[in-house]
Amino acid sequence: MHQVLKAKRRSRRRQSPGPRPSVSSEEPAAPSSSLQASVLVLNRQYTAVHVVTARRAFGLLYRELAEVIHVDQGSFGTYSFHSWREVSELLAEEKQPHDDWIRTVSFEIRVPRVIRLLGFDRVPRQRLNLNRRNVLARDAHVCQYCGERFPTPQLSVDHVVPRSRGGQTTWENVVCACLACNIRKGGQTPKEAKMLLIHRPTRPKRNPLLLLKLHNPKYASWRTWLEGVLGDVGVGD
Numbered sequence: 369m370h371q372v373l374k375a376k377r378r379s380r381r382r383q384s385p386g387p388r389p390s391v392s393s394e395e396p397a398a399p400s401s402s403l404q405a406s407v408l409v410l411n412r413q414y415t416a417v418h419v420v421t422a423r424r425a426f427g428l429l430y431r432e433l434a435e436v437i438h439v440d441q442g443s444f445g446t447y448s449f450h451s452w453r454e455v456s457e458l459l460a461e462e463k464q465p466h467d468d469w470i471r472t473v474s475f476e477i478r479v480p481r482v483i484r485l486l487g488f489d490r491v492p493r494q495r496l497n498l499n500r501r502n503v504l505a506r507d508a509h510v511c512q513y514c515g516e517r518f519p520t521p522q523l524s525v526d527h528v529v530p531r532s533r534g535g536q537t538t539w540e541n542v543v544c545a546c547l548a549c550n551i552r553k554g555g556q557t558p559k560e561a562k563m564l565l566i567h568r569p570t571r572p573k574r575n576p577l578l579l580l581k582l583h584n585p586k587y588a589s590w591r592t593w594l595e596g597v598l599g600d601v602g603v604g605d
């Protein structure tokens with residue numbers, strides 16, 4: 369009997385300091401959209417360096433590599449994972465429509481919008497990748513030939529000078545185009561197709577996804593940290 373108790377105590381001691389947030393994909397209780405919410409990462413000097421998913425942010429918080437920065441009416445507080453869990457209990461009483469929550473078996477925790485790294489920058493800065501998502505964000509989902517805005521599935525990335533004519537895949541040679549314009553243009557240059565671009569494509573100075581997110585009320589608290597530093601921030605995950 370004593371042996372069993374001791375073994376139980378030992379195994380309890382070996383466990384981590386508290387209940388682990390359910391951030392695994394097997395966890396049915398946590399809606400995946402909340403785990404995919406974006407979290408702004410600041411370095412020790414409070415400079416915005418990165419954007420990660422809530423899943424990754426909770427991993428950093430739980431391992432005590434980061435703390436939560438909670439902005440509330442102009443001032444901010446800092447919280448460890450465990451104190452944030454306690455604060456979440458209070459915040460849960462007045463949930464706001466834009467908040468994201470993760471429910472685990474034993475508790476509910478709010479997804480923080482901003483975290484700060486406590487040690488060296490373990491999350492490296494990322495470059496701005498040239499990909500479909502970023503091109504569509506740069507052009508604000510507006511077809512650069514007909515000037516109309518379309519939902520993501522109806523858009524394509526068009527090479528201004530077609531690849532078959534030596535056009536490169538660079539920020540300066542790709543634009544967002546609706547499917548109809550893309551088909552109409554075919555393998556021609558804009559001049560040949562008589563389809564003029566409404567904007568000359570350039571490499572964005574700022575991360576276009578971040579700018580789109582700033583228009584989302586969910587991420588309004590990011591503004592505090594992003595004034596003047598937008599160009600330095602990469603988006604990860």
Ligand SMILES: [Zn+2]
Pocket residue numbers: 511512513514515516545546547548549550
């Ligand atoms: Zn179009």
